[in-house]
Amino acid sequence: MSAVTEAAAIEAAVPARPKRRWRLSSRAVSWLQVSPLAIILIAFFALPTFTFLVVSFYDYDRIGIYPDFLLTNYEEVLSSSMTLRVYLSSLQFAFITWGITLVLGFFIAYFLIFHVRTRTMRTILFLACAIPFWTSGIIRTIAWIPFLGRNGAFNQGLMATGLTQTPLDFLLFSPFAVCITYIHLFTLLMIGPIANSMAKIDPALLEAARDAGASRWQTMVDVVIPLSKTGIALGSILVFTQVMGDFFVVKAMSGGQSASIVSALATEIQAMQYPPAAASAVILVTFVAFMVAGMMRVVDVRKELVR
Amino acid sequence: MSRSRDPREKRPWTFYALVTLMGVFLMFLYGPMFVIYLLSFQGPDGGVTFPMVGVSTWWFAEIWKPGQMANIPVSFNRSIALASVVCIITTVVAVAAGLGFRRRFTGSGVLFYLAVASLVMPSLLVGFGIGLAFQLFGWKTDLFTSALAAQLTWTLPFGLFAMFAVFNRFPRSYEEAATDLGATAWQRLRWITLPILMPGILGVAMGAFTLSYDEYARTTLVAGSRNTLPLEIYALLSSSTSPTLFAIGTLTTAVSFCVIGLTLFFILRVQRRRTGHA
Numbered sequence: 001m002s003a004v005t006e007a008a009a010i011e012a013a014v015p016a017r018p019k020r021r022w023r024l025s026s027r028a029v030s031w032l033q034v035s036p037l038a039i040i041l042i043a044f045f046a047l048p049t050f051t052f053l054v055v056s057f058y059d060y061d062r063i064g065i066y067p068d069f070l071l072t073n074y075e076e077v078l079s080s081s082m083t084l085r086v087y088l089s090s091l092q093f094a095f096i097t098w099g100i101t102l103v104l105g106f107f108i109a110y111f112l113i114f115h116v117r118t119r120t121m122r123t124i125l126f127l128a129c130a131i132p133f134w135t136s137g138i139i140r141t142i143a144w145i146p147f148l149g150r151n152g153a154f155n156q157g158l159m160a161t162g163l164t165q166t167p168l169d170f171l172l173f174s175p176f177a178v179c180i181t182y183i184h185l186f187t188l189l190m191i192g193p194i195a196n197s198m199a200k201i202d203p204a205l206l207e208a209a210r211d212a213g214a215s216r217w218q219t220m221v222d223v224v225i226p227l228s229k230t231g232i233a234l235g236s237i238l239v240f241t242q243v244m245g246d247f248f249v250v251k252a253m254s255g256g257q258s259a260s261i262v263s264a265l266a267t268e269i270q271a272m273q274y275p276p277a278a279a280s281a282v283i284l285v286t287f288v289a290f291m292v293a294g295m296m297r298v299v300d301v302r303k304e305l306v307r
Numbered sequence: 308m309s310r311s312r313d314p315r316e317k318r319p320w321t322f323y324a325l326v327t328l329m330g331v332f333l334m335f336l337y338g339p340m341f342v343i344y345l346l347s348f349q350g351p352d353g354g355v356t357f358p359m360v361g362v363s364t365w366w367f368a369e370i371w372k373p374g375q376m377a378n379i380p381v382s383f384n385r386s387i388a389l390a391s392v393v394c395i396i397t398t399v400v401a402v403a404a405g406l407g408f409r410r411r412f413t414g415s416g417v418l419f420y421l422a423v424a425s426l427v428m429p430s431l432l433v434g435f436g437i438g439l440a441f442q443l444f445g446w447k448t449d450l451f452t453s454a455l456a457a458q459l460t461w462t463l464p465f466g467l468f469a470m471f472a473v474f475n476r477f478p479r480s481y482e483e484a485a486t487d488l489g490a491t492a493w494q495r496l497r498w499i500t501l502p503i504l505m506p507g508i509l510g511v512a513m514g515a516f517t518l519s520y521d522e523y524a525r526t527t528l529v530a531g532s533r534n535t536l537p538l539e540i541y542a543l544l545s546s547s548t549s550p551t552l553f554a555i556g557t558l559t560t561a562v563s564f565c566v567i568g569l570t571l572f573f574i575l576r577v578q579r580r581r582t583g584h585a
Contacts, residue, residue, distance in 0.1 A: 034403070034404045034415075036399075040459055044456040045428070051439045052436045110325065125329065129332075129336065131564075134518075134521075135521065135559075136540075136556070138521070138537055139343070140339075146346055146355055152357075153342050281429075285429070
């Protein structure tokens with residue numbers, strides 16, 4: 001905390017206090033305050049990322065890895081039919097999940113911000129959406145198993161009401177189960193940023209639109225959506241990257257029918273084939289970075305967050 | 308956010324449509340979780356699906372019996388210890404960085420995008436990178452070195468962005484007033500800035516704790532020989548198909564709920580005291 005103290009101490013030094021002998025520029029103060037964050041992110045995020053970039057060019061055999069500059073690891077990954085298959089599979093999940101969470105998240109955020117009238121009620125409903133996010137993702141994933149299974153609660157309910165005669169089999173251990181779990185886990189990542197953007201919209205704008213004769217639909221399309229596009233972009237980035245980086249849900253819920261990019265990568269890591277795994281990792285990171293950069297072009301995320 | 312509206316104004320049909328959507332979503336969110344809480348109280352002869360064969364705490368008792376579950380209580384203690392350390396570091400570093408980011412400084416853009424990248428990086432790859440680096444240096448991975456590092460790459464960006472949201476609503480005029488009244492910088496930070504930010508800071512601390520306590524993907528490759536609770540639960544998934552798994556789920560969720568509840572209690576108390584004095 002000393003950085004903060006010093007920093008703030010200097011920042012507040014007013015001319016009326018001639019006793020203070022030294023003074024840092026406000027830029028130096030900011031540097032002191034952010035330096036712990038910068039050191040941790042460089043040491044534990046940037047350097048490890050650089051490490052697997054380097055190792056992706058290494059040679060390897062069953063015993064170890066050897067410094068080298070080979071492109072064979074990339075050739076192997078890029079020429080394998082497995083790679084294309086897992087990318088298509090993960091992208092498919094990502095787009096389905098993205099589409100559904102976007103619609104759900106948008107309307108729930110809209111409801112919370114523009115329809116709920118009291119602040120207390122809004123807080124309670126928002127917490128109700130957020131609290132599961134603070135509990136274990138693994139537990140929330142396996143919670144679907146007794147619910148969706150052949151003898152699960154959902155099938156029992158369907159048969160009890162006479163909607164179906166035989167239990168539905170596609171519910172669990174299927175791509176359907178994977179999508180349901182993703183939506184369950186990640187919709188909050190959409191609600192949060194969109195609600196944050198919507199909260200900044202001046203309600204007078206909506207009234208103005210209505211007074212000017214705009215229909216509810218026109219107000220939504222021409223006023224609300226453009227003004228919440230930062231939140232939409234942020235939420236999309238979060239949901240998209242979470243799905244692309246997942247390996248647990250696909251493993252637990254697809255019943256072996258689907259693979260994800262990262263689950264394929266995890267298999268290589270477990271086999272201690274680090275250089276090809278590193279090459280796959282570099283390709284995945286590049287791919288995700290391009291997608292995120294594309295989404296960030298829509299909005300200046302930074303301007304919206306830091307002011 | 309408060310809007311003056313006539314409460315007698317008729318709600319449009321969209322309101323009722325959205326209320327229904329909200330209700331269905333909350334059922335979707337909580338329904339499956341309640342199913343496993345219920346099933347964890349399954350009788351000793353019951354299985355992993357309905358019907359309930361009696362009600363018992365048999366499956367909870369299983370957790371503490373020697374045998375397959377032996378690692379669960381130990382790993383729970385480790386998870387709590389690790390989460391506490393992550394919570395403290397994240398809170399201190401994120402609050403300091405949040406203060407720093409209030410001014411533009413050279414390199415602020417780079418650091419901002421580094422934090423974004425750290426947040427959206429596929430989780431397993433963070434652990435993979437750290438694990439590889441440790442191997443190249445010849446170090447051993449362990450809970451409070453590599454696993455701690457991996458978790459911080461997730462909780463710190465989260466804490467930083469939460470602090471941005473907190474500072475967005477921060478009334479700067481209070482700080483200016485304090486300075487005008489002759490407060491030293493330390494006094495201003497201690498008695499004005501931090502107390503106003505306190506509910507937000509508590510929120511960041513809670514977020515960091517629960518995110519670390521439940522973290523799996525970043526930790527799995529770098530936890531070394533001492534597993535955290537989520538790693539133990541994951542290991543049980545393939546071997547165990549008894550309601551014990553649900554009992555563990557119920558317990559760990561109960562711990563999360565306690566942490567969330569306590570935090571909300573403290574936040575409410577801070578806010579109530581504030582309005583009480585006003």
